[in-house]
Amino acid sequence: MTRHRSPVLRVFSAAATALLLLAILGPFFQVLQGALFPQGTGFSLEAVYKVFLATPEYLLVFWRTIALCALMVGGQVVLSVLAGMGFAKYDFPGKKLWFFLLLVVMVLPLQVTLVPNFRILGTLNLLDTQWALVLPALFAPLGTFLMTQSFQAVPDEILEAAQLDVASPFTILWRILVPCGKNGLACVIVLTFLEAWNMVEQPMAYLKKPTQYPLSVSLATTGARDPAVQLACCLLALLPPLLLFLGLHKELVQGIALQEDWAGESPHRGFFRALAVALVVLTECTLLSTAVSREMAVEVVTDRPRYDRELGIQSLPLDAFHQEEDSTFLYLLEEGGGLLGSTQLRRVATDILSVEGDRAFTTGLEEQGAYVVYASRPLEDETLAVETVSGDPAPDTYLLWAPEGVGLDALSTSVEGGALYLLSQEEASQPFLEERELAALLPGKGESCRLFSLGDVEQFAHQLPLLGAVGVLILTPLVFCAGLCLSIGKRGKGKAKALWCLLLAASLGGLFLLLQKVALPASLMPPETIFDLGYYSETLQRLENGLSAFSDSDLRGELAALLARQKTIALAIFVGGCIVLGTGLLLGMGYKRRKPFRKEKIG
């Protein structure tokens, strides 16, 4: 029939197909474009950084949801395969009735079964736990229906032949039925996973705390407000279903249509490779982001508002009021923010009514609220914060960089664009908070100055080799993953696969342990992202200038030498590690290539 079509019709059908594809795929590109090209600016990975590296909360909720889904899919597969075999291959009284009941409940929407489920979960005392989400989903009837359909397509003769060979029912199930019903199985896996991944009504009805919600609801209800970040979250949410779909689409199409074909199995090599890469990258991101958010947490000193009964107004130290873009803000330290209920900063707009000494008066504050007075870094809304525990004061030496025009009575040397001062403090409060010390040294003028605590610098210098090692260990799992990907899809590579998996686990464990050891001083962290390399080089440049200008004391000379030495060591560790990894990877690939060559010779 197709042959008789006129060219006009053909062009028309091609155009219609293209239009359809556009309508189907357009939204996916929309998500990608919105996440990577935020409105008004060009390409930017900032949103992706915020979701995948700046904080672990998205990834932690992601893993928790994945675990939930895995539990549901696993349970559903086991139960529905067993029940499918029962319904398809055995006769028993009441079979038709039970199957009909399953069918009826399968068609019923969640809205009907939600209430019964809620009642029974309440009776079993399972409300407000994650089991409330898992258990009803395990016994959802769709899987049984699909498996029954696909097992029914397997001819009885095969099973009878197997029975003559004295195969036990479980051997029959595992060796014959499951491989023959793989389309139905794929369908059960994908549909159950989608159902679990997209849970909305159940969490909202069964769980009280938003921090317990799985990814689907928590992103939609408590997620970030920045559209680019939201879209980056969407990428995260899209990843598992898309991966599953791309891997199983062939079986899925057949399974949905309730068809089974017993043509040879497809290898799914690409799917397993993509799965391995995604798992490794996401695990690494989780480990890294845990460390990053710990290191990048703003250290703050807070104060509670003092209440003036006579006037009915409240007062806070003047330094707690931050001027930004023509208005005044306070930062409130709040628990229960974000997806996991962490301690976060919340920006509150306010007005200063009057100023008295170093205190300012205002109204409408929360009486028991902790308001940030000083912070280790510039503040932002919705960032993680840690209240500092003040230690005993200790002697410290500060290095101050100030623009011209700041006269300070101290040892100084002029550098480009300003001057460096050396300030030896006999008593310095610990831990070092730049903002607080600047406010004490240069009241009202300290905004454009930078103050470095040499104690913090020394701590930073000691951490440098560790950072080099961390850099190597970040790359190691990726290399091992590449090795694993190369061995996937080759038969008879069981040992190599196990070895790669072992190495992968070991390197991830090593990364985890090493990241626990990292403790960078908060005062030397860049304000925005931890990978702001320009900031580090500028800081190091200033420090080196300062240390070399004031190298008259042994201590400072040693510190300069230490900094230089540690920098070299870190670089050497990193470069050396990279070379070792690169050669390892090349060798691994070479080893892989030799094998088929040998086989040819033998053959």
Add this chain to the structure above:
Amino acid sequence: MKRAWRGYALIAPMLAGFLLFYVVPFAQVVWDSLSQGTGKSQLFVGLDNYSRMFQNEMFLTAFGNTLKFLGIGLPVILLLAYALALFLKSQARRFPLLRPVFLLPYVMPVTDTVLLVDLLFSDRGLANQFLLALGLPLGDWLQSPAAFWVMLLLYLWKSTGYAVVLLLSGLLTIPPEHYQVAQVEGASPLQTFRWVTLPQMWYALFLALVFSLINAFKCFREIFLVGGEHPHESVYMLQHFLNNSFENLNYQRLSVASVLLFLVIALGLGLCALWVLRKEGARS
């Protein structure tokens, strides 16, 4: 006898949980819907709750909207899917990858679809920017009766593929010889469709209807997340009603709504199933 015992053993785990979580509590819900009070003071009141429910305006709106959505959505999705399946029948053989592509919207997570609707149809969304560029008056998509049609579009985009896959596989199982015979007999394309295609498609069509219905109810959660707890009246679905009743734990209301929904669906699908069985019976 031994086989019967084995069959029961195999379905027992599934059946136990199924009875515990679905069937038994549903009986409880039916009882709740016919009575008042809780615990020992629960009294049988017959259909009182039902008659009260039919005076509740919120419920009537929700129920009406849900039925309207299904009443418009299901025929449209089936027709669209049928047309696409017929159109794709030749293409699907040439491009085997086309079928999975149709399922792609189905796997898009609910978070993404919600955000997409927002991106497209919010005040400053793409739809309004498009209207602005054309110089047309801007539309208020989500807070007006248009919201209903936006949601319908979302449903179509998401779930048509599923029905297409079902129908397409139904079409592909029709033996090509039947078409050859029709051609030899000189049947017009319309006649071929009427006498060859249609009679062999009732079962596939019924399956497509069932799964489209299932998918339609899945679509309500997107509507719920897009609209929030108090959306525009035109998309106030049973979903919202149930959720609001959940918040003040009104068991009677929840039960009555569940039972009514159950009755409507069971009735509708039962009739369809009878019709299909009769057609299938006539065929064989």
